[in-house]
Amino acid sequence: MRPLVTLLAFYFLVVAVKSAPAEEETGEPVLPDPKQSLETPELPKEVAEILLEARIKEAEGPEDRKKREARSRNTCRDSFGDECSCRYWKAVHSCEYDFVHNDCEKTCGLCQSTEEEECKDYLAQPLCDRVKTLCGTSEDIDTFAGACCNKTIGGCVVDIDGCAGDPCDANAACADVPAPGTGQVCTCNTGYAGDGYTCTDIDGCDPNPCNDNAACADVAAPGTGQVCTCNTGYEGDGHTCTGGEQDETFGPRCLAAHNEKRARHNAPPLVWDPMCAQEARRYAKKLKAEYDASSPKKYPLIHSSRDERTWAVDGKNVVHGESLYWTWSQAPECTGSSKFKNPIEAWYAEKSDYERMRGRGQPVSYGGIRRYGHFTQMVWKNTNAVGCGRSDNKPNNILVCYYQKTGNIFSTWAFNRNVEI
Numbered sequence: 001m002r003p004l005v006t007l008l009a010f011y012f013l014v015v016a017v018k019s020a021p022a023e024e025e026t027g028e029p030v031l032p033d034p035k036q037s038l039e040t041p042e043l044p045k046e047v048a049e050i051l052l053e054a055r056i057k058e059a060e061g062p063e064d065r066k067k068r069e070a071r072s073r074n075t076c077r078d079s080f081g082d083e084c085s086c087r088y089w090k091a092v093h094s095c096e097y098d099f100v101h102n103d104c105e106k107t108c109g110l111c112q113s114t115e116e117e118e119c120k121d122y123l124a125q126p127l128c129d130r131v132k133t134l135c136g137t138s139e140d141i142d143t144f145a146g147a148c149c150n151k152t153i154g155g156c157v158v159d160i161d162g163c164a165g166d167p168c169d170a171n172a173a174c175a176d177v178p179a180p181g182t183g184q185v186c187t188c189n190t191g192y193a194g195d196g197y198t199c200t201d202i203d204g205c206d207p208n209p210c211n212d213n214a215a216c217a218d219v220a221a222p223g224t225g226q227v228c229t230c231n232t233g234y235e236g237d238g239h240t241c242t243g244g245e246q247d248e249t250f251g252p253r254c255l256a257a258h259n260e261k262r263a264r265h266n267a268p269p270l271v272w273d274p275m276c277a278q279e280a281r282r283y284a285k286k287l288k289a290e291y292d293a294s295s296p297k298k299y300p301l302i303h304s305s306r307d308e309r310t311w312a313v314d315g316k317n318v319v320h321g322e323s324l325y326w327t328w329s330q331a332p333e334c335t336g337s338s339k340f341k342n343p344i345e346a347w348y349a350e351k352s353d354y355e356r357m358r359g360r361g362q363p364v365s366y367g368g369i370r371r372y373g374h375f376t377q378m379v380w381k382n383t384n385a386v387g388c389g390r391s392d393n394k395p396n397n398i399l400v401c402y403y404q405k406t407g408n409i410f411s412t413w414a415f416n417r418n419v420e421i
Contacts (some may be wrong), residue, residue, distance in 0.1 A: 013206040040231070043088070044140040044148060054123050076111035079103045084122040087147040117228060121151045128152035169199040191221030211241040235281070250278060254334035254388040254401070255342040258378060265379040265420045275311065276320065276387025276402035283308070287324070288391035293397075300398060301326050313404065320375045321403035323347060331401035332390050343399050347374035355421060363412045373408050380407025381418045 043051065043131075078086045086104035094100050095108035105111045113155060121128045123138020128149035134141045145153050162184030163174035171192045175185045179388040186196025193202045203225030205216035214236075217227045231248075235241065251272050259269040283304055291300035301324040309320045324342035325332055332343060339346035354372035358364070369376070376384070380403070407418060 002034070044138070044144075045090065046134065046138065046141055047144045050123070050127060050144070051082075054084065054127055055082075076106050076113040076115075078106045083107065084148040087122060088144055090217045091143050091147040119151055122148040129233065151349065163230075168196050169194065171199040189222060191219075191224045194402065210238050213241040213359045216230060223267065250334070250389070250390075254344070255386065256387055257334045257342070261348050262379050267379045267381045267418075267420070268384070270384060270386045273385035273387040273402075273404055275313075276404055277389050278387070279311070279320075279389075280387055280400040281389025281391075281400045283322075284389050284391040284398045287398050287400075309406075318404060319406050321380075321383065321406035321408065323374045323377055323401045323403070325399040325401075326397075327399075328396040330395050331393045332397055333393075334388070343401070344378070347378055350375035351421075354419070358415075358421075364410065364415045369408055369410065376415065376419050377403055377407040379419060383407050401403070 019370070080086055080100075086100070086107035089095065089100045089104060090107050095104065095110075101108065101110070107420050116215070123254075124132070127151065128145075131141070131145045131149045131397060133152050135145050136142065160179070160182060162172075162176045162182060167184060167194075168174040168186035169188065172186045172188045172194075174196075175187070177183045177185060188194050188196055188199035191202055192199035194200055199219075201221040202224060204218040204224065208216050209226060210228035211218040211230065214228045214230045217229070219225045229237055230236050230241035245354050250323065255270060255272045262269065287300045287302065291297065303322055303324065306319060309322055311320075312318070323343070325346060327340060327343075330341040333341055334344055336342045337345060339349055350372040354368075354375055357368045383403045383405055385404040386400060387403055387404075390399040391397045408417075409415075
């Protein structure tokens with residue numbers, strides 16, 4: 001068995017002497033602490049001497065009993081009664097000793113204490129002042145100083161809240177730098193950029209990620225990114241826009257050409273309908289894709305189904321009229337006098353067929369509508385809107401116009417009322 005620590009042996013001696021009965025015995029005798037007879041981890045000489053002096057002073061002081069009583073009320077405590085020794089033993093990794101393990105439970109972390117760690121010394125101030133003068137003389141002293149005189153030697157870490165006073169931008173989050181570091185880390189919130197002290201809304205359009213044929217709209221913070229919208233005549237998700245089949249003046253040109261012809265027949269002017277134009281462009285592209293994929297090549301102008309030409313307008317399903325046009329030598333266009341380029345001129349040329357087949361009050365026939373239906377749809381008085389689209393603005397492409405409401409009702413009475421020659 002290792003010799004008992006000098007500190008503890010001497011302390012035992014002091015307590016034993018003080019507890020011996022006097023010549024005139026009064027009251028109950030005081031018995032020595034049996035823990036003083038246990039083997040404890042060996043202490044370096046310098047440490048043992050300082051602890052010995054501390055024990056002597058503590059035994060002489062009236063506060064000793066109060067300290068022991070306060071410790072006894074805490075269920076997680078060091079039953080050894082000397083926090084400095086327990087802290088030193090922990091610092092030198094001696095908690096595995098049975099004695100230390102059992103009697104320094106709090107310091108060794110073997111129970112859960114409700115007390116917060118304080119920045120304080122565990123020896124009297126004069127002793128810690130003495131320990132401070134010895135710092136650097138040996139590793140044992142330095143370890144002891146850190147365990148028992150941390151406040152005096154300046155080893156206590158007091159965390160200063162770096163976020164007090166809100167030093168960061170209003171649109172940033174502040175994180176305190178834990179001691180021994182100082183200050184704070186400011187991080188701009190989602191949707192903002194900057195150093196955290198100054199945060200600005202991230203411009204999702206700088207640099208512009210959208211297609212050259214699209215408009216970019218920044219998403220305001222705390223949102224991020226942008227909304228890319230293909231320009232008129234193009235389609236896609238805004239990052240990729242295809243087409244170019246319709247520039248900004250394509251719609252107005254087609255509308256003006258229709259209304260010029262309608263005016264000749266006392267039909268009220270049409271308005272441009274974006275939904276009709278969108279569906280017309282979609283169907284023109286569909287027909288062109290089917291034509292390009294066919295082998296051998298098939299005639300591309302096939303009318304859509306009734307369902308494809310029906311969609312809701314003001315909460316009601318409306319069937320739309322449809323006219324198709326294909327030119328392979330030039331790009332389909334709503335201007336010019338050539339019916340080999342301009343569908344409006346090609347469709348209006350059917351007027352002569354209508355006059356011939358309806359001459360002298362002849363009734364409407366299915367075969368007749370097949371011959372002059374483009375003309376009659378274009379000047380149908382009850383139609384109030386039109387929208388046109390083409391598969392591309394190059395030769396060998398298709399143009400489609402949708403009409404709202406549909407014309408060409410298979411009724412002689414309806415034709416007589418809506419088509420004026």
